[in-house]
Every structure is written in structure tokens, then in C-alpha cells.
Amino acid sequence: MDSIRLLLRGCVILAAFGLFGCGDPVAPDFSGPVSEWREFGGDKGGLKYSPLTQITPENVSALEKVWEYRHGDVSDGMSGITKTSFVATPIVADGLIYLCTGLARVIALDAETGVERWSFDPELRGQRSEGPYPLTCRGVTYWAGHGAEPDAMCARRVFTGTRDSELIALDARTGEPCSDFGEDGRVDLRQGIEEAPDWEYYPTSPPLVIGDVLVLGALVADQLRVDAPSGVVRAFDLESGELRWAWDPSPPEWGTRGERGLIPSEESYYAGTPNVWAPISGDEERGLVFVPTGNPSPDSYAAMRNGADFYGSSTVALDASTGAVRWHYQFVHHDVWDYDTPAQPTLFQHPDVGGGQPALVQATKMGHLFLLDRNTGKPLYPVEERPVPQAGAVPEESLSPTQPFPTHPAPIHPPTLTPDDAWGFTHFDKAYCRGLIEQFRSDGIFTPPSLEGSIQYPGSAGGANWGGVSVDPERAILVVGQSFLPMSQRLVPRAEFEEMDPAAVVYPEELYPLKGTPYGLERQALLSNFGAPCVKPPWGSLTAVDLVSGNVLWSVPLGTTRDMAPFPLWFDLGTPLAGGSMVTATGLVFIGATTDKYVRALSIEDGRELWRERVPFTANSTPVTYRLEEDGRQFLLVVAGGHGWSESGDAVIAYALPEADR
Numbered sequence: 001m002d003s004i005r006l007l008l009r010g011c012v013i014l015a016a017f018g019l020f021g022c023g024d025p026v027a028p029d030f031s032g033p034v035s036e037w038r039e040f041g042g043d044k045g046g047l048k049y050s051p052l053t054q055i056t057p058e059n060v061s062a063l064e065k066v067w068e069y070r071h072g073d074v075s076d077g078m079s080g081i082t083k084t085s086f087v088a089t090p091i092v093a094d095g096l097i098y099l100c101t102g103l104a105r106v107i108a109l110d111a112e113t114g115v116e117r118w119s120f121d122p123e124l125r126g127q128r129s130e131g132p133y134p135l136t137c138r139g140v141t142y143w144a145g146h147g148a149e150p151d152a153m154c155a156r157r158v159f160t161g162t163r164d165s166e167l168i169a170l171d172a173r174t175g176e177p178c179s180d181f182g183e184d185g186r187v188d189l190r191q192g193i194e195e196a197p198d199w200e201y202y203p204t205s206p207p208l209v210i211g212d213v214l215v216l217g218a219l220v221a222d223q224l225r226v227d228a229p230s231g232v233v234r235a236f237d238l239e240s241g242e243l244r245w246a247w248d249p250s251p252p253e254w255g256t257r258g259e260r261g262l263i264p265s266e267e268s269y270y271a272g273t274p275n276v277w278a279p280i281s282g283d284e285e286r287g288l289v290f291v292p293t294g295n296p297s298p299d300s301y302a303a304m305r306n307g308a309d310f311y312g313s314s315t316v317a318l319d320a321s322t323g324a325v326r327w328h329y330q331f332v333h334h335d336v337w338d339y340d341t342p343a344q345p346t347l348f349q350h351p352d353v354g355g356g357q358p359a360l361v362q363a364t365k366m367g368h369l370f371l372l373d374r375n376t377g378k379p380l381y382p383v384e385e386r387p388v389p390q391a392g393a394v395p396e397e398s399l400s401p402t403q404p405f406p407t408h409p410a411p412i413h414p415p416t417l418t419p420d421d422a423w424g425f426t427h428f429d430k431a432y433c434r435g436l437i438e439q440f441r442s443d444g445i446f447t448p449p450s451l452e453g454s455i456q457y458p459g460s461a462g463g464a465n466w467g468g469v470s471v472d473p474e475r476a477i478l479v480v481g482q483s484f485l486p487m488s489q490r491l492v493p494r495a496e497f498e499e500m501d502p503a504a505v506v507y508p509e510e511l512y513p514l515k516g517t518p519y520g521l522e523r524q525a526l527l528s529n530f531g532a533p534c535v536k537p538p539w540g541s542l543t544a545v546d547l548v549s550g551n552v553l554w555s556v557p558l559g560t561t562r563d564m565a566p567f568p569l570w571f572d573l574g575t576p577l578a579g580g581s582m583v584t585a586t587g588l589v590f591i592g593a594t595t596d597k598y599v600r601a602l603s604i605e606d607g608r609e610l611w612r613e614r615v616p617f618t619a620n621s622t623p624v625t626y627r628l629e630e631d632g633r634q635f636l637l638v639v640a641g642g643h644g645w646s647e648s649g650d651a652v653i654a655y656a657l658p659e660a661d662r
Helices: 002-009 427-438 494-499
Strands: 064-070 091-093 096-100 106-110 116-120 141-143 157-161 166-171 186-188 208-210 213-216 233-237 243-247 281-283 288-292 314-319 325-330 346-348 359-363 369-373 383-387 402-406 454-456 469-472 477-483 487-493 509-512 519-525 540-546 552-557 581-584 588-591 598-603 609-614 624-626 635-640 651-656
Touching: 091 141, 106 157, 141 208, 208 281, 281 346, 346 469, 359 469, 369 402, 469 581, 477 581, 487 494, 494 519, 540 588, 581 624
Parallel strands: none
Antiparallel strands: 064 651, 091 096, 096 106, 106 116, 141 157, 157 166, 166 186, 208 213, 213 233, 233 243, 281 288, 288 314, 314 325, 346 359, 359 369, 383 402, 454 487, 469 477, 477 540, 487 519, 509 519, 540 552, 581 588, 588 598, 598 609, 624 635, 635 651
16 A cells, blocks of 8 residues: 555646536435444445435535544654554444544544544554554444343444554443453454564454454555565454454465474464455355455565465455355466455345356456355356466566456456557656656566566556445446556565665655565656656546446546646546445445545446535545434535545544435
8 A cells, every 4th residue: 555655645637626417406305214334345245335315316416514523643754653544434333433543543423413422542552653554444343242231331342453463342332441352352463473563464454243253354564575474364252352263374285384484383373475454244144254365475576485375366255153265266376466455355146147146246456357156256257367478577486377357347457558658748748758668568467577677557556456346236336446557666686675775765666675585676656757647547537337237337537636736737637546435225426535635426327426525634435324313314424534645634524415405
């Protein structure tokens, strides 16, 4: 994710300004269903879909701000505390909103009024980290308990993971730690993990409750060293915090000892295995947990992995009771592009998709959408193993000769970048970009890292990223945001790399040590001398795909250059995205995610923008919606708290249709 931060710091071009729609909005229907938002993705399958019907395409333009809450946990990184990034997707359950801040504080708000009911401060030790990542928490997890004595202490719980690698259980009514969970409400997630600074290993996505366990993985910092912390996924008892199972994503042939020689003790998990930093999904009926895996460490050099990427860049289905692998499907073989699986696997079922089989769709950084049978992991539609570039790889590397390409839907990100694709606002910056692209090997998607330098397009930020997809299960329409940010990467021989001074590297270059390998990595955003990506806009888009036909229904630029460039240089060209979308039964798509300070509503039928609202900071989480009472209003809830590349913030804002319309 630091690549997004670096790329966008110099991106100063995009956006048109204005609202769409005409005439008076249609009065709302205050009948209809009620619904909360009890899971990170709306449900355990990550649909990001709401059945609510009060807000419609005809009246959405009348939305007004009802309340705004500020939590105050903000740091710009200049005061000794690491920069904060408030991107939590809120949970709404039993009339309360639950969320977490960058400083790991958990807060409960009244869902109707926004009044704070309680807050819990874990007193984060790692708030003064020296690593590259901002302080981030993408959300908390709610558990309604077993139903007995709902008002008893910790009968209902909120779980959160912290930068200190702790898993904490809180009473959902009061915010008090659950004393029967772990030690005084806390479980140490560093047990069995190799020693590492706080910023190199910690959970950023919320855990998943399934059955009687809580399942979570963790971020492992990219491109640092061969013996990075393990990517183990673990399940803990919901009441006691006791470890129930652990799945260490090492290849089956490794057995119980470390053939790589990287296990310091028998109690430790394998070092350097693929991690699971993105949100996970669950199917309670089938007793399955679906985990999206990243790369073995380090990401861009694989010659020393000795099979460690067996489960890398995949979706893996685990038995929720035991952690045993039921099936796995790999989207990138022998990944040397940091194309880890970045988003929550999304579960759906439609009679006209894949023969009506229970399905899973996985978005990837490559602009590929894979539709799999949820029971077996087999593709629902043909996937072709196509030859990919081999030239330029370092001699000791052994690349996969083919990579999988889905055909339904077909890839939705451009697969190549050549000098002829160079773009600029003027002849001068276009010529600069052409010269920049000509410096590097560019043989299309999956061009391997090389000693002379290679184009990576899509870049390591995607395509899609952790915002993932939203799916309307009735219309069988999928919505996905993508970024279009080309990069280059060059493997630098170790002796040469050691002579390089990271402090002297000028943005947009990045240096990574890849310790334990013969090389370091030099990575560069391909930006013009004006600071814009060297590709034709849009640089960020929102796309709707018909899952029945596999065809793209529409694709529109998303985002403007407002807040990145001075007036009048505001152009509606699309900006790189960080954050997710949410869809409703009435055919609305809500999304923030852009580098400008807006939240938007679009029509799922044709992509028309129907509403746009200015917010105090960029809105880089997923909007949620809820309606608590049959005679109540439907709320749209937006977290606007900035990202690693933008101003840090702390706003939670609720919108609804005017009270007078009832």
C-alpha cells in the first residue's frame, strides 16, 4: 500500500466538478425493510449489498447531513506519532456503530444520533513506529453471542486487532475488556512469530467470526527480507481466546520442520510464507473460510523460495473447524510482481451464473475477475493458461511459462504499456513519458523484473486493491474500482545496492533491500515531469460487469483532480482509488475511494452520477447503510479520514433523506 501513497503524492491532474440530475427528487417511501450492517462486507460473504429501499435513484439527490462525529485521533506524522489513516468500515449492530481509529481506539456511537456511547483505548505502544506504513485499522468485528442473557457482561463482543499485534475482546455494551478472553481481554499474536519490529507484522483487516471461532491473518511488510515473519492464519475461541487451530501456508512437502532453515524453534511458524492481510470471508453453511493470500517474502525475487509460493497469490478454502485446506486456486504462478490477492473473496449465487452453483468471485491486481465454484474451487467458466514473457529474468530465476487468464469476464485492465501509449497534457510531458517508458523492458503483463528494469502494468497497487468488489445478487451485477498506475522495477546486484543511499533517492523512486537475496529492488512510479501518470486517463475507474454474460455494462472515470491540483486545473479524468463500493436493492452504488474529498452515488444500471457530496477528508473506506426501525430513516454512513497519501482526518458522517418528507 505504500506504493499508492508514493504514486499519488505527485499525481496533480484530474477532475470536473458538478452535480447531476434534474427536477425535484421523488418523495421517499418510508415503508420497506430494516437492516443493520453487522459484518465488514455487509455479510460474511462480502457482498457489500444492502436490501434497503428507502433511498432510491429518484430521491438520492435530496440526501442531507444528519450528524457528524470527530474522534480526534489524528497525526500528520510530524509530531513524533506515526501518521494516521482512518479507513475503518463501520459495523452497525443493536443500535450502535462500532469502529476503530488509526491509534487502535475502539469507539461505539449511537446509530441514530452519532453520540459517543463508549470508547476503549488500548494505549498503543507502536504509535511511534519508524516503518513506511501509516497507523491503520480497517475495522472491528461484532459477535452477537450465543443468545443467552444478552445483557450479561461480554455476552456480546467486539473484537479488534492492533499495531501491537494484540487481539482484544470488548463488551459490546460498555467497551470493557472481556476478562475471560486471553489475559485480561488480550491475546498476544506474536506467539510463534519471528522477531520483527511492530510495523513489520500486525493485523490491519478485521477478523471473521464463523461458528465458535475467530479467524484472522496479518500484514507482513513487503520486499524486506527472506526470513520475514510467517503468514500464518489462526483461529481463536470466541469466549476464551484459546488457539483452536493455525494454518501455516507452507507447501505440504515441507512437513513440520523448516527445509529453508528459517524456523528458530519447533514452536515457531515457518518464516517467509504468504501472508493474509486482506479481509477474509466465510460460508457458515459449508463450514468454510476463504483467505486471500499474498506472496512469500521477499515479493520480487523468487529463486530462493523452494516451493514456498505453493499457496501464494491464491484464494484458499479452509475448514472453519480445523484449518485444514479444502481447496485452493492460484491466480499468479511463482509471483515476482507483488500481485498478491488484495481483496476479500466475495460469495454469491445466481441461477444464471455458473449453472446456479454457489460461487466465489475474486478480484485481483491484474484486472482479472475469477469466478470459482465455492464447493470445489474449480472455475465456473474457462480459464486459459497463456504464455507470458520470460526474457529479462535474472539467470537464477525460474519463471512460470504460463499464467491463468479468465475468459468470463475477460480481463478489464489494459495488459500492455509501450512508448506509443505515452500520454501527456502537452507535447513536452508526453515526450518525457515516452522517453521514460523507452528506458525499460516492456513485453506486456507479467514482464519479469530485470537488471535493466522492466515495466510493471498493472502496477503493484492494482488494478483492484483492498476495496474489492460489491455485488448486487438480484441483478447479478458486480461493481469494481480500479487504478491505472504504471511502474518500473529493477533488480540491483547486492554490491551496487549497498552503495545506494536511500536518503538520496528522489521520489517517485523506492528502494527495498530484499535481504538474504543477491539483489535489492529499485521501483519507480512512471510519472511525467508534471507529476501525472504516463498513461492515458482515466487513472481510476468504476466498472460494472454483468456476471451472467461476462460483459462490461459500463465503465466511468471516478474522481477529479480537485484537492490534488489548484483551481482551475480540476478535470474529471479519474484518480487512483483506495476504498470500496456498496450497492443497494434500489440500484444505487455508493463510493468514496478517490483522491478528491467526495462521496458519490451512481446508478448501477448505467454509471450515471446521481449525487456528490463534499466531505472534510478523503473517504477511503467503504460506505455502509442501515435502517433500525420500520418507521425510521435509512442512513448512509461515511468514514472520511484520509489515507497514507492524503491529509489525515477523523470524520464520521451520517446522511439521510429530509425528516420533513415523512
